[in-house]
Amino acid sequence: MKTSTIFRYILLAVFNAGVFYAIPLSIAFEAWFLLSLIILNAFLVNIVYLTDRFKPMKWILPGMIFMISFVVFPAIYNTYVSFTNWSTGHILNKTQAIKVLEDRTFTPEDQKDILFDLYVLQDQNLQFYFFADLDENNMFFGKAVTDEDIITASFATHEPSLKKNGELSIPDGFYLLSGKEQIANADALQDLSLVIDSKTRAKLFKISVFGASTGSLSSTSQLYTYDSTNDALINNSTNTICPAVDDNFECNGKEIDPGWRIYVGSENYENLFSNQRIRGPLNIVTKWTFQFAILTVIFSFFVGLLLSMILNKDNLKFQRIYRSLFILPYAIPAFVSVLVWKGLLNPDYGVINNWFAPIYEILEIEPIKWLKTKESARAAVLLVNTWLGFPYMFLITTGALQSIPKELIEAAKVDGASGIQSFWRITFPLLMVSISPLLIGSFAFNFNNFTLIFLLSGGGPPVIGSEVAVGWTDILISFTYKLAISGGRGNMFGLASTVTIVVFGIVLLISALSFRYTKRLERIYGNI
Amino acid sequence: MEISKFTNWFKEYGWRHLVGLMFVTFAIYPILFVLTNSFADFANLTNSKLIPNSLTLKHYKLLSGDPLVPYFQWLYNTYKVAFLAALFNVFLGTLAAFAFSRLQFRGRRAGLLTLVIVQMFPSFLAFVAIYLLFFQISDVAPFMGLGTHFGLILVYLGGSIGFNSWLIKGFMDTISPSLDEAAKVDGASEYQIFSKIIAPLSRPILVVIFVITFIGIYSDFILAAIFLKDKNLWTVAVGINTVFVDDFNADWGVIAASSVIAATPIAVLFIFFQKQITGGLTAGSVKG
Numbered sequence: 125m126k127t128s129t130i131f132r133y134i135l136l137a138v139f140n141a142g143v144f145y146a147i148p149l150s151i152a153f154e155a156w157f158l159l160s161l162i163i164l165n166a167f168l169v170n171i172v173y174l175t176d177r178f179k180p181m182k183w184i185l186p187g188m189i190f191m192i193s194f195v196v197f198p199a200i201y202n203t204y205v206s207f208t209n210w211s212t213g214h215i216l217n218k219t220q221a222i223k224v225l226e227d228r229t230f231t232p233e234d235q236k237d238i239l240f241d242l243y244v245l246q247d248q249n250l251q252f253y254f255f256a257d258l259d260e261n262n263m264f265f266g267k268a269v270t271d272e273d274i275i276t277a278s279f280a281t282h283e284p285s286l287k288k289n290g291e292l293s294i295p296d297g298f299y300l301l302s303g304k305e306q307i308a309n310a311d312a313l314q315d316l317s318l319v320i321d322s323k324t325r326a327k328l329f330k331i332s333v334f335g336a337s338t339g340s341l342s343s344t345s346q347l348y349t350y351d352s353t354n355d356a357l358i359n360n361s362t363n364t365i366c367p368a369v370d371d372n373f374e375c376n377g378k379e380i381d382p383g384w385r386i387y388v389g390s391e392n393y394e395n396l397f398s399n400q401r402i403r404g405p406l407n408i409v410t411k412w413t414f415q416f417a418i419l420t421v422i423f424s425f426f427v428g429l430l431l432s433m434i435l436n437k438d439n440l441k442f443q444r445i446y447r448s449l450f451i452l453p454y455a456i457p458a459f460v461s462v463l464v465w466k467g468l469l470n471p472d473y474g475v476i477n478n479w480f481a482p483i484y485e486i487l488e489i490e491p492i493k494w495l496k497t498k499e500s501a502r503a504a505v506l507l508v509n510t511w512l513g514f515p516y517m518f519l520i521t522t523g524a525l526q527s528i529p530k531e532l533i534e535a536a537k538v539d540g541a542s543g544i545q546s547f548w549r550i551t552f553p554l555l556m557v558s559i560s561p562l563l564i565g566s567f568a569f570n571f572n573n574f575t576l577i578f579l580l581s582g583g584g585p586p587v588i589g590s591e592v593a594v595g596w597t598d599i600l601i602s603f604t605y606k607l608a609i610s611g612g613r614g615n616m617f618g619l620a621s622t623v624t625i626v627v628f629g630i631v632l633l634i635s636a637l638s639f640r641y642t643k644r645l646e647r648i649y650g651n652i
Numbered sequence: 653m654e655i656s657k658f659t660n661w662f663k664e665y666g667w668r669h670l671v672g673l674m675f676v677t678f679a680i681y682p683i684l685f686v687l688t689n690s691f692a693d694f695a696n697l698t699n700s701k702l703i704p705n706s707l708t709l710k711h712y713k714l715l716s717g718d719p720l721v722p723y724f725q726w727l728y729n730t731y732k733v734a735f736l737a738a739l740f741n742v743f744l745g746t747l748a749a750f751a752f753s754r755l756q757f758r759g760r761r762a763g764l765l766t767l768v769i770v771q772m773f774p775s776f777l778a779f780v781a782i783y784l785l786f787f788q789i790s791d792v793a794p795f796m797g798l799g800t801h802f803g804l805i806l807v808y809l810g811g812s813i814g815f816n817s818w819l820i821k822g823f824m825d826t827i828s829p830s831l832d833e834a835a836k837v838d839g840a841s842e843y844q845i846f847s848k849i850i851a852p853l854s855r856p857i858l859v860v861i862f863v864i865t866f867i868g869i870y871s872d873f874i875l876a877a878i879f880l881k882d883k884n885l886w887t888v889a890v891g892i893n894t895v896f897v898d899d900f901n902a903d904w905g906v907i908a909a910s911s912v913i914a915a916t917p918i919a920v921l922f923i924f925f926q927k928q929i930t931g932g933l934t935a936g937s938v939k940g
Contacts, residue, residue: 440665578873624779
């Protein structure tokens with residue numbers, strides 16, 4: 125066998141070992157989507173590298189796996205999530221939610237008010253021990269443990285011999301803590317409990333400086349028991365039956381948190397278009413997203429074209445210097461320059477308001493609160509994005525202008541066309557042939573220009589009175605981000621995915637249009 | 653005579669310089685402002701000037717000394733993630749490009765088209781699903797789950813490998829097939845043709861793709877912000893945002909210094925490769 129073959133089998137073995145490690149774990153965590161992704165990838169890898177039937181795939185598959193796993197699969201998953209109620213309070217699946225609920229405990233009514241003497245002791249290793257004196261038949265002594273160790277801790281033992289004539293006789297090797305010493309250790313003591321039996325624990329309730337401190341009982345009785353035949357939860361404290369209704373258990377009409385994920389069909393989509401609380405913000409955001417993307421392209425294209433027309437002149441000096449200076453805004457990572465602009469725009473300290481100060485005085489108006497009001501925030505976003513975008517437009521229009529044959533313009537001149545006429549009739553249409561796909565590309569890019577919006581204005585200022593987190597400069601993608609991750613109102617994954625599906629649709633439409641539009645342009649101008 | 657000569661010059665060239673200078677000011681003022689301020693000896697943003705009275709390195713020193721702002725750790729993280737992701741991106745993209753350019757197989761055109769169409773959608777669009785998917789991966793394999801550089805690199809790999817292999821394939825097509833045919837006659841294997849002929853000859857485009865991908869990942873904000881929660885694992889794009897938010901006025905010097913350090917290498921790289929980057933993008937967009 126060749127070394128390369130041996131090497132291939134070793135790699136395959138390692139890969140498959142990973143797969144066999146991950147599959148049972150995915151099942152245990154009920155991560156079905158991940159499981160299907162793993163199985164698909166494992167299938168592809170083994171069929172391609174174990175057989176010789178798909179030779180070209182041996183070259184393509186390594187890269188393709190990443191595309192399948194982190195682009196195509198998420199897109200499908202995203203679609204699935206948009207048909208669920210996945211959100212804060214409905215993150216878990218039903219089995220997990222029941223498990224969380226069944227782990228809840230309560231203190232039965234008859235144990236609530238029982239108070240008793242509790243002594244805190246320490247052994248030579250400075251471990252804490254409790255002696256709980258409930259009554260003459262229940263005098264428990266044992267190590268006090270934290271909640272984490274409670275499962276492994278042994279039960280306290282009944283030790284009536286430690287109490288003689290109403291006094292505690294300290295066992296050998298132990299030290300009885302005074303009230304003051306207990307106060308000094310209060311933080312640690314608060315977390316400790318003495319395990320009396322599988323359901324009952326004794327805890328320190330109140331430290332007393334004189335005499336014994338007070339202890340109380342806390343129970344580990346299970347609050348809810350799941351009844352699978354009736355699909356209901358039984359509340360052991362109040363003895364009520366809480367049936368499962370859609371995605372929550374309900375006790376007397378009150379939902380119990382957490383609920384679980386369910387398939388909700390087109391509910392998110394219907395909400396998007398008919399629920400006024402969501403439709404209102406979505407309308408604002410969608411409209412602004414289009415305005416923002418279109419105006420950005422227009423402004424930066426206008427500035428870029430103007431500059432390239434002005435500077436594209438034979439024998440003009442310093443052309444190279446201009447060109448290299450105009451590239452600078454494009455060369456700097458956007459996350460840096462956007463933040464710098466945020467500093468310049470700062471209404472209180474920023475340079476821009478310093479410049480405008482004389483104008484404010486002449487016009488006798490208040491300084492503009494940049495980024496704090498709807499209009500100023502939108503203007504600022506457009507200003508900064510024009511700054512970011514015009515160098516690219518300058519570069520591509522310069523390139524396109526230089527590729528237009530000079531004879532054409534001169535021929536037009538000979539035929540008596542004015543400068544303006546020859547620009548609109550010849551230069552501009554020819555320019556658009558090569559530039560329009562780039563303009564559409566620029567539109568698509570700005571349609572999802574999250575970095576600019578998020579770092580400059582954070583989408584703000586907030587739309588007052590809206591029930592979902594949304595601001596006046598939010599575009600669809602930053603709105604989605606707020607819904608899903610950081611809106612301060614929990615994670616609305618289901619709804620957020622629904623919005624991204626809408627964005628997917630719009631991007632698809634733009635791409636389709638651009639294909640058709642540019643092909644048509646080529647057909648018209650292609651023969652010149 | 654002199655005056656009319658000047659008016660003529662102005663009509664022909666001068667006004668162009670005037671407009672040009674106006675926009676040069678617009679373009680470089682913020683950059684210059686930050687650059688000089690990062691060295692300026694002043695207290696805060698309010699009394700900052702374009703031309704400082706005296707120069708100092710104190711802001712740069714402050715930047716390295718604050719344990720609450722592990723700026724250089726962020727910088728290291730960013731270079732690490734961007735370098736590894738770009739490297740694997742180019743490596744895997746080259747393998748795929750070779751198959752698309754040199755091997756004949758059914759579904760080649762369809763595969764190529766799928767590659768380009770899939771990559772028309774920015775990968776972060778499905779960020780909700782990516783987040784939830786990696787949430788599950790965190791349970792099964794914590795070392796590559798949410799909050800790890802490993803996981804983030806994987807996502808970046810998926811994000812641009814299709815478009816990159818398409819660009820590389822375009823370049824490989826320009827390498828004369830007679831070269832590999834001659835090698836084939838001499839008994840070279842598929843792998844040898846790739847490693848001895850096609851890959852070395854593709855080096856110019858591979859460098860450009862590496863640089864473009866590196867810059868793209870270095871500048872990414874959204875995926876890094878979703879992925880990385882631990883302050884010490886942040887990339888500079890995520891971290892610098894929190895420095896800026898704290899107090900603009902008082903920390904302006906440090907903010908300026910951090911911006912200069914984050915931006916300079918990328919800007920230099922960009923200007924050095926400017927022709928190829930804009931050319932590559934243009935070519936890609938025109939064809940795409």
